[in-house]
Amino acid sequence: MKISRREFLRLGLAGGVTLALGGSACSGSGEGSTGTVLPSKAKVPEPFKVPLPVPPVLEPARTDAGADYYEITQKAGRVEILPGLQTEVWGYDGIFPGPTVESRSGRKIIVRQRNELPVPVSTHLHGGRTPPESDGYPTDLIPPKNMAHDHSTTGHGSMGTGGSRHSKDYVYPLEQRAATLWYHDHRMDFTGPQVWRGLAGFHIIRDDEDDALLLPKGERDVPLMICDRSFDEDGSFLYPSLDHSLKGKPGVEDDYMDGVLGDTILVNGAPWPVLEVSATKYRFRILNASNARRYELALEPANHAPFVQVGSDGGLLGAPIGHRTIRIAQAERFDVVVDFSKYSVGDEITLKNHTGQGKTASVMRFRVARKENDDSTVPRRLSDMTEFDGLNKSSAGRTREFRFTRVADGGRTMWGINGEPFDPERMAARPELGSTEVWHLKAAPAAHPIHLHLVHFKVLSRNGRKPLPTDAGWKDTMDLASGEEARVLVRFDGYRGRYVFHCHNLEHEDMMMMANFEVV
Ligand SMILES: [Cu+2]
Numbered sequence: 001m002k003i004s005r006r007e008f009l010r011l012g013l014a015g016g017v018t019l020a021l022g023g024s025a026c027s028g029s030g031e032g033s034t035g036t037v038l039p040s041k042a043k044v045p046e047p048f049k050v051p052l053p054v055p056p057v058l059e060p061a062r063t064d065a066g067a068d069y070y071e072i073t074q075k076a077g078r079v080e081i082l083p084g085l086q087t088e089v090w091g092y093d094g095i096f097p098g099p100t101v102e103s104r105s106g107r108k109i110i111v112r113q114r115n116e117l118p119v120p121v122s123t124h125l126h127g128g129r130t131p132p133e134s135d136g137y138p139t140d141l142i143p144p145k146n147m148a149h150d151h152s153t154t155g156h157g158s159m160g161t162g163g164s165r166h167s168k169d170y171v172y173p174l175e176q177r178a179a180t181l182w183y184h185d186h187r188m189d190f191t192g193p194q195v196w197r198g199l200a201g202f203h204i205i206r207d208d209e210d211d212a213l214l215l216p217k218g219e220r221d222v223p224l225m226i227c228d229r230s231f232d233e234d235g236s237f238l239y240p241s242l243d244h245s246l247k248g249k250p251g252v253e254d255d256y257m258d259g260v261l262g263d264t265i266l267v268n269g270a271p272w273p274v275l276e277v278s279a280t281k282y283r284f285r286i287l288n289a290s291n292a293r294r295y296e297l298a299l300e301p302a303n304h305a306p307f308v309q310v311g312s313d314g315g316l317l318g319a320p321i322g323h324r325t326i327r328i329a330q331a332e333r334f335d336v337v338v339d340f341s342k343y344s345v346g347d348e349i350t351l352k353n354h355t356g357q358g359k360t361a362s363v364m365r366f367r368v369a370r371k372e373n374d375d376s377t378v379p380r381r382l383s384d385m386t387e388f389d390g391l392n393k394s395s396a397g398r399t400r401e402f403r404f405t406r407v408a409d410g411g412r413t414m415w416g417i418n419g420e421p422f423d424p425e426r427m428a429a430r431p432e433l434g435s436t437e438v439w440h441l442k443a444a445p446a447a448h449p450i451h452l453h454l455v456h457f458k459v460l461s462r463n464g465r466k467p468l469p470t471d472a473g474w475k476d477t478m479d480l481a482s483g484e485e486a487r488v489l490v491r492f493d494g495y496r497g498r499y500v501f502h503c504h505n506l507e508h509e510d511m512m513m514m515a516n517f518e519v520v
Pocket residue numbers: 404415447448449503504505508509513
């Protein structure tokens with residue numbers, strides 16, 4: 001087998017190169033993540049100088065007895081992320097993060113997505129139990145206005161109910177429990193660069209069970225979208241695309257095929273921001289929206305106030321779990337309560353990233369500004385998890401095995417599942433609606449956060465042993481380190497049709513680490 005220059009370096013044959021990146025010798029591990037750091041050409045800003053922005057909540061355009069209707073336009077916008085410089089973002093409504101959609105469990109919403117960007121787009125609601133025609137399949141594209149004859153836009157993207165050629169109505173029945181979801185671009189071959197430019201936003205589903213708890217609410221219920229970016233000299237986003245127009249050849253420069261790591265950490269679009277808090281409890285809905293970076297989050301000083309996890313990808317846990325640190329991979333969500341009453345007014349608490357180096361070892365800062373009354377509590381029982389608890393191996397029909405590895409595709413090294421790069425025509429599994437299966441997932445020779453559309457699953461075991469405390473609750477994304485394997489129980493509920501599952505390292509996904517399953 002011919003080995004590429006990149007492979008040559010990775011295997012350590014050139015001596016010391018991978019070590020210099022701070023990773024293990026067996027993979028391109030920059031800062032504890034599978035990927036390579038892309039240095040900014042602009043000056044990286046000083047941390048803790050700007051306030052934490054919170055994305056606006058989107059108002060429905062109209063509402064009737066059956067549904068709420070929303071409209072979002074995907075377009076370019078300009079924002080100041082680095083002091084004194086302008087960054088062009090491609091955003092939902094031209095902002096980054098996009099507006100937050102807040103919905104009610106069981107109440108249908110219809111989101112009309114309009115495309116005013118120069119490229120095709122597809123919007124996926126991550127964590128949504130969504131009919132296949134609204135799930136944002138990678139080739140189900142909304143074409144741009146200037147691309148009428150492109151063959152890659154022949155999906156039924158433009159045929160959504162009531163949409164025009166450059167818009168699509170996504171129908172979300174939201175027959176699912178309260179949870180923190182997010183929506184982002186899912187265009188075939190170009191998800192990495194399009195999310196990097198800003199196509200990501202929160203979608204929070206609420207329900208009566210969650211509302212009835214006395215968890216922190218209102219201004220003390222804060223979504224935190226953490227991601228990393230790098231910047232060109234003029235302040236624009238830097239990304240190593242082979243074709244920066246994103247209209248021609250997909251992919252990234254060879255050195256970044258393991259993943260693109262930025263050197264600037266953003267929370268809700270601002271670099272290392274500060275949030276002034278009262279000495280009370282706060283609920284933080286933490287999302288890792290990075291392309292390739294993992295974080296190991298910790299509070300410093302800790303003051304005996306760990307993260308109290310109340311929810312996972314799929315909503316509330318049965319009971320809270322305390323964590324000193326939280327390892328969060330791409331696309332995972334951790335819903336946590338932090339109790340600032342353990343600190344004094346004037347204290348500054350930094351949210352650290354134990355796998356980062358230098359500036360990337362910090363994420364943001366909290367400043368305790370005042371005392372305030374607090375009647376919120378974290379109850380010992382959060383949610384009825386009868387269905388989850390009852391799910392065990394004996395409920396499962398068949399077991400399938402999926403290996404996430406490198407594959408050769410026409411002489412180029414790509415990523416694939418069970419030795420195959422993604423092919424929209426190939427079906428990797430046909431589970432029956434209502435059935436439960438064990439999926440045995442294996443990752444090598446790199447770390448892979450594995451995401452299944454449509455469903456939520458329960459982690460049964462990791463490397464033949466008990467799952468980690470951070471694997472608790474309903475998951476839709478599970479992180480595997482290089483060489484790890486896990487068994488998960490998946491219940492195929494909801495809708496019949498074709499969906500994808502894939503690695504959520506977006507560079508791996510764009511380089512074909514994706515496959516179809518069809519619920520029959
Ligand atoms: Cu991967």
